[in-house]
Amino acid sequence: MQTAAAINATAPSFEPSSVCRNASCDAAMRARGDEGCTKSSELELLAQQLSIGRRLLREGDFIYRSGQPFTHLYVLNSGMAKVVNVCADGREQVVGLQFKGDWLGIEGIARGQHGCDAVAMDTGEVWTVRYDALVEACTRCPQLLTMLHAAMSRELSRERDSMLSLSTLCADARVADFLHRWAQALAERGLRTDQIRLRMSRAEIGNFLGMTLESVSRAMSRLARMELIRFGSEGGRRDIEIPQVAALERFVEGTLAPAPARALQ
């Protein structure tokens, strides 16, 4: 871990204005009515404007695989999926978790070939859209284009926020942030945020967060000990209860800059 800030040395940064800046200040975002996903109304538009395919998914199904030629984009209509970046040298990492309304396959456009695996983590449904048809439809319907670009933009922002968490937060905070963002994703979709059913093993979470499964396990135990999360009363250790989401967020912020120049206390 390193001290945040302290870059921008050549160009002194101005005051950290009160405007909401990115994902981690979600309260303001929700207040503004933003959505972290493509809204149902937009999905309807999509269905009206061009013919889409629907495909049912079961856990473990591939939506697409790295190396396959790129032809379609996908929108998750229910369930959830993970995106796994797989590298020629064998490294692979979960680089994203997608929920209802999220788009998949964008990374394939540039190279005409998918660069990741997309795997369903649950039963669900994807809508499949031929990319060429989508482009054609976009020229007819600018709203569609706006929607698509917004989706791409969101993916990029999310990836960047992940990077930031990855390299500025310590293990416990990373896990806390992970859970917090999961809850946030649920909230944006109008779902309950106090109960999360993780559909990944500790190993997968660790892979996503850049740490070992043991560290994930320990971090979760500590978070539970701090009452920031609770494990599902009956079942497995993958059911996480979050008494108060705000507390989790405060914890994440509390871990950085232990004492940043304040009056007393």
Next chain:
Amino acid sequence: MQTAAAINATAPSFEPSSVCRNASCDAAMRARGDEGCTKSSELELLAQQLSIGRRLLREGDFIYRSGQPFTHLYVLNSGMAKVVNVCADGREQVVGLQFKGDWLGIEGIARGQHGCDAVAMDTGEVWTVRYDALVEACTRCPQLLTMLHAAMSRELSRERDSMLSLSTLCADARVADFLHRWAQALAERGLRTDQIRLRMSRAEIGNFLGMTLESVSRAMSRLARMELIRFGSEGGRRDIEIPQVAALERFVEGTLAPAPARALQ
């Protein structure tokens, strides 16, 4: 660091096919004539189809700032820039380095507001394009749309590759990979790859790579001791010479999976 792979437990991954999968296998990519940036011919198209603004940049100039309303996209025509993700809680991180032909500002589309700072690291020029005008032009000219989407797609892929490096490579390999990718970016633009002038301090590099400036310094010293890089003969320690780019790449791969089940040797 954790063992790569070992995820995808539910769905056994198939053999690592020989197809080129993502950024780190660049040789095949170059052979295929792909470009990691928007080509000059495409930029001409852009200029033909709509009125673009040009802005000269000096080191430290902001192209845009986090929090500003989103109105334009930008294409770097010369020089280079860094993208700094700045979070409400004060954390900030360099999340991308952009070269000629790269697009900036995409992350602002979704929220109507930029989520990062974009700062010139050198004298150069950006083309500024009103986003609404661009969208309008795209409806007229599908090639333009294709170009834009390719740019967005590339950004996403790049970010994901950064994430992968961030969480699977050790310090020395991260620095090596960083230099390697820099050289690659130059190569894609037809520039010399054996000489790199870093335009960032060790602190900035460290911030980008998720490590401290001391670790960056040490890693570079070690790479130099291994003859994988050389420091500029005369001037500062920011001029890096790469005798053979391939060797750097091999080093990166060599650091992971010390001995992955092989016959003998």
Next chain:
DNA sequence: CGCCCCGTTGATCCTGTTCAACGGTCGTGG
């Protein structure tokens, strides 16, 4: 000159990895 920033290197410490053991659950098959 004094100051500041930069890069380097050394010494020490700590976080997270690694190695290991254990309990629980599930599915299979004797």
Next chain:
DNA sequence: CCACGACCGTTGAACAGGATCAACGGGGCG
């Protein structure tokens, strides 16, 4: 039925890689 193995999650102990703290030399500039 239970034995068995595979997988998962947890926890402990030892280790190591990188962070932290510190000192030093060099260069640019007021």
